[in-house]
Amino acid sequence: MDEKIKFAALIGAGAMAEYHIRGFREAGADVSAIVDQNPEHGEQFAKKWGFPGQSYLSLEELLAARPEIQAVSVITPNKFHKPLVLEALSHGLHVFCEKPPALNAAEVCGMAELAKEKKRMLMFNLNNRARLDSQFIKKEIGRGKIGRINSAQATWMRRTGIPGFGGWFTTKAIAGGGPLIDLLHMIDLALWFMDFPEPDTVLAQTFQDFISDPNFHGSWGKVVSTKGTTDVESACHAFVRFKTGQVLTIHNSWAELVKEEDTYVALQATHTGVRIRTVNNQNSCELYSQKNGFSADRSYRFQHDHDMGRTRAPENFIRALNGEAEPLTTPEQAIALMRIIDAVYLSAESGKPVRITSDGSYQPL
Numbered sequence: 001m002d003e004k005i006k007f008a009a010l011i012g013a014g015a016m017a018e019y020h021i022r023g024f025r026e027a028g029a030d031v032s033a034i035v036d037q038n039p040e041h042g043e044q045f046a047k048k049w050g051f052p053g054q055s056y057l058s059l060e061e062l063l064a065a066r067p068e069i070q071a072v073s074v075i076t077p078n079k080f081h082k083p084l085v086l087e088a089l090s091h092g093l094h095v096f097c098e099k100p101p102a103l104n105a106a107e108v109c110g111m112a113e114l115a116k117e118k119k120r121m122l123m124f125n126l127n128n129r130a131r132l133d134s135q136f137i138k139k140e141i142g143r144g145k146i147g148r149i150n151s152a153q154a155t156w157m158r159r160t161g162i163p164g165f166g167g168w169f170t171t172k173a174i175a176g177g178g179p180l181i182d183l184l185h186m187i188d189l190a191l192w193f194m195d196f197p198e199p200d201t202v203l204a205q206t207f208q209d210f211i212s213d214p215n216f217h218g219s220w221g222k223v224v225s226t227k228g229t230t231d232v233e234s235a236c237h238a239f240v241r242f243k244t245g246q247v248l249t250i251h252n253s254w255a256e257l258v259k260e261e262d263t264y265v266a267l268q269a270t271h272t273g274v275r276i277r278t279v280n281n282q283n284s285c286e287l288y289s290q291k292n293g294f295s296a297d298r299s300y301r302f303q304h305d306h307d308m309g310r311t312r313a314p315e316n317f318i319r320a321l322n323g324e325a326e327p328l329t330t331p332e333q334a335i336a337l338m339r340i341i342d343a344v345y346l347s348a349e350s351g352k353p354v355r356i357t358s359d360g361s362y363q364p365l
């Protein structure tokens, strides 16, 4: 970048916005404007963060008043990611967009193409990559300490954790789906650790038990309406085979009769096994190996990441723009991640294994 990023703004003043403003400010950006289609949400946020009167109803309105803005975060419900990212890029802004990147891979392809055409940075908030334990494991993999990853398990399971019950989170047309697309972080981490091998086939099943039962609502996003739409899955189990012979097992749920909320990625590799896990808000990072006939396991403790990298990831976006850090995500990785999500939903719907072809199309087998 020729020019340092000085002025940035946010679009969407909901629960996630506070992490974005902290991260952007930590990296030195001036954030003193917000867009929200709900004027009360926007103004409340602007007051809380010290810039009253700087909330706008649309990006157009923002840019008319604040033409110095160089970068934005898109932090709205999932359906609006694509149109808002395209609008921001077409105005020449750099864009950081919340996860999921969009509703499906085709949408992300369109976003990536425009970013390339406009020569603007497009990054996504796959924030678990910014965790200290994830960074450590990625470095160990890069140093050849883990070996070839044969198999991985990506799990984010909850017992009573339906977010925003009856609101946009549980409405397929706005969210794109339930826990599979919402809690996609561990799937992303596993793929990132495996260096995004080319997928071959996906076999999946989703379940809808408990999705309409408000007793299964969770702490993220209060109950919006007990009579609202709840047409997404409550649990998803899937198996992905890659062309390399590597495999990935996925288990994501918001509402399932499990012991407790459990979030982990486990890797079985040729030198060392790995598990990074968060249970009851406690992180653990373990490495497993055999040495001289003994099981030699190591456990690492890191400074606790209460927010799972949610502040460090937007900070990385600004630092990457300023040439101070490597970008944590690329649009190509976001497309690859969403192709797997698409194929999982298609396999669950069709009841068949689905092949992901090299050109990115899907074939039920």
Ligand SMILES: NC(=O)c1ccc[n+]([C@@H]2O[C@H](COP(=O)([O-])OP(=O)(O)OC[C@H]3O[C@@H](n4cnc5c(N)ncnc54)[C@H](O)[C@@H]3O)[C@@H](O)[C@H]2O)c1
Binding pocket: 011, 012, 013, 014, 015, 016, 017, 035, 036, 037, 038, 041, 075, 076, 077, 078, 080, 098, 099, 100, 125, 127, 182, 221, 310
């Ligand atoms: N990375 C994470 O850990 C994490 C956690 C939770 C949510 N998220 C993601 O963050 C995004 C926002 O989630 P949230 O929980 O903050 O949502 P939220 O419902 O709390 O807030 C969304 C805000 O966006 C505003 N909005 C809606 N449509 C808009 C539009 N077209 N233009 C401008 N403003 C609009 C709403 O008025 C609201 O204030 C979602 O994509 C969600 O998946 C990420």
